[in-house]
Amino acid sequence: MPELPEVETITRALRPHLEGARILGVTTHVPRLRTPLDLEHRPELVGHRILALRRRAKYLIAELDGPCCLVLHLGMTGSFRIVPPATPLTAWEHVVWQLDTGCEWRFNDPRRFGSAELHPLPVPGGEPACLAGLGPEPLGPAFSGAALHAACAGRRSAIKPLLMDPRIVVGVGNIYASEALFRAGIRPQTPAGRLSHTRCDRLAAAIVEVLREAIAFGGTTLVNFKTVDGSEGRFRRRLLVYGRGDEPCTRCATGRIRRAVLGGRSTWWCPHCQH
DNA sequence: ATATTCCCCTGGAAGC
């Protein structure tokens, strides 16, 4: 569920609680999430101060005043909260960081698709080697219609699953891929390599637009996305095609939104507005 | 190299 706007919302909400805080201890309550949890008693972590909290793709990076950083991923159902230390543990609260601010930072993830790992950070302000294969940030300077066109060149795959490939562009998941294609008027099944420069320009602009709007609305809550204070994202009502199978199109009112599975993921589009 | 499939895991909705 958390795509770029949701992770960005969470990063901004966590920042005032974490930046400058020192980690006094870490407790884990399951052996692993998507990857093994190996955080307790690590000298690279315990005792260090969090210098900065950043987002890269759908990852959160907590830079420490040492050689390492925390790399966190929310998977499908991950969430964080900041609570007083005596607060009873809830179900699925798998990681607890004790901070010198008098608060605890907790990671909750029912489905355990998330991850929390410690990685070397060779260059302060940089990013760890484990994220080196990621493509451009859609809201950064490296992303454009031209970059998208180049990344799609020669690809026969449908554009929609390709939009969710983090080597092409990061942060775009199932919801915003469908939404961006609708805004750009492009059918999700279109072979990526067939898209013209003009259409790639339009698509890149639509991706930027929908992500910016979603961030402004605090993200999209479908089932259980919540930001740090427990509030839900307000972008759900702005979704134009996602989850709207059989409904009349909000734009043309004549087409009916269709659903198909592309690359194993449900995809929605308006056959009248998208070509 | 690229494209597709599967798996990880649980809760909620739908179906019988």
Add this chain to the structure above:
DNA sequence: TGCTTCCAGGGGAATA
């Protein structure tokens, strides 16, 4: 009412 089945989806590994 209560059981089973299906589906959601990020990312990485395995397979074609």
